Amino acid sequence: MQGGDDDSSYAKNSEAPASAISLCRPLLLTTIESMKIFFRNEEEAESLRVADLGCATGYNTLATVDMVVEALRQRYINQCGFEPEFEAFFSDLPSNDFNSLFRSLSNIGILSDNKRKQYYAAGVPGSFYGRLFPRRKLHVAVSLSALHWLSQIPDGVLDKRSAAWNKGRVWIDGAKKEVVEAYAKQSEKDLEDFLKCRKEEIVQGGMLFLLMGGRPASQQPDNQLSDPDSRAKHPFTTSLDQAWQDLINEGMIDEETRDGFNIPAYMRSTEGGRQ
């Protein structure tokens, strides 16, 4: 993901996730309203720990955590008469631009003014397909528009000797059956790993809220982005294959370089997500 905040940065090119995240907010708020109350009085209260998994950088990141913390804070004030302390963990791969993220936190005063501080902020570098937190420590974990990114390009896809070798393509759009199956299998394993890790990390009565790019149950996996209008625009589809082919035709790169590149993303079906 591109760091910083210039025109090519993720922060300035994330309208689609922003829109999906906005749409899911009412559902997230309703879920928080129905959550267990963990501490009835201030003396017993531990800090409440909230994590954003696959947080990236930019406006979306802070807005989600701010909303979760504020909703929980109001509930404790109204129902228990005290304000618990909060820890907010912003997690993403070590290659994420945490420097930018931390600058945003200090720009809005979260780090500099104790009176205005609503949570203690920390960045957690690592893959959410492995453990990121100690046992039974998280009260709320959210992961918004991140779980369609796989932990790796599936085995075989970059291997000439494999039936799943994805020669000439950078993704499963239009690819042969074996490639699509390799992606589907990787996606299934990854989701299992994710859920297993979160099960260990989240306290009893805690909440896991997921929003992920997906496709209708009726739609086959080789048809990841069915809307003809979206297909025309989405960078993962054959327009990217064509761009690579142009580079090859112009002698800018060789075929081997193109064949070594694949996008590790997969849109699960609503049915697959439920299993």
Added chain:
Amino acid sequence: MQGGDDDSSYAKNSEAPASAISLCRPLLLTTIESMKIFFRNEEEAESLRVADLGCATGYNTLATVDMVVEALRQRYINQCGFEPEFEAFFSDLPSNDFNSLFRSLSNIGILSDNKRKQYYAAGVPGSFYGRLFPRRKLHVAVSLSALHWLSQIPDGVLDKRSAAWNKGRVWIDGAKKEVVEAYAKQSEKDLEDFLKCRKEEIVQGGMLFLLMGGRPASQQPDNQLSDPDSRAKHPFTTSLDQAWQDLINEGMIDEETRDGFNIPAYMRSTEGGRQ
């Protein structure tokens, strides 16, 4: 502080702190050996939380936390028969290069391989003169070669109308009495704020281990770095004033720019540190 890992980076220019930190290791280890055991069995055990305050980036950073975690881990294995989980918090100002720090963590495998992972790592951006963690949550806090950095340039030092205006100088070396006193006062307030915040954050029986640049009790505050040999080399002393003066003489900067620059550092006396 300069991020990255090129020739001008802090990571490649921190031999002096590295040497001081090496020298204090035996003392740190002895202190850990004498620490309270918090959990006698695995079922009751919470994760042990270790923080490095003013962690910077580079080899020093990881080496200290690794040593603390490993020493505690061995104690729990030997004395209680189980291995607790650890959380390690690397804290520094938001301007610290956390991206580099997190890359180091992933290079040595802490983030990528669950089996080798000895702690869950997080970066905490913020000033240690304010609260960084929730109440009663830290078991070990260390701050090595960081507390001589003040929270701010003392009031008056950059103000033309003040008796403490430090015209023509960038630090207290050779400065007038009022400047030195303003620095001494800031240093005292800062250390108090630091200790007050840590008192709230550290659990009962937890440990705070401090190593800071200082001077002998017998040495007056206007004599911060007495060793004639060090004075000749240390960048804070009059050699830096001379460098600024050269820039002014060559017309590269104006006096106002120089007068607006002061180094927010102060070496406490051993006596002052004890109070």
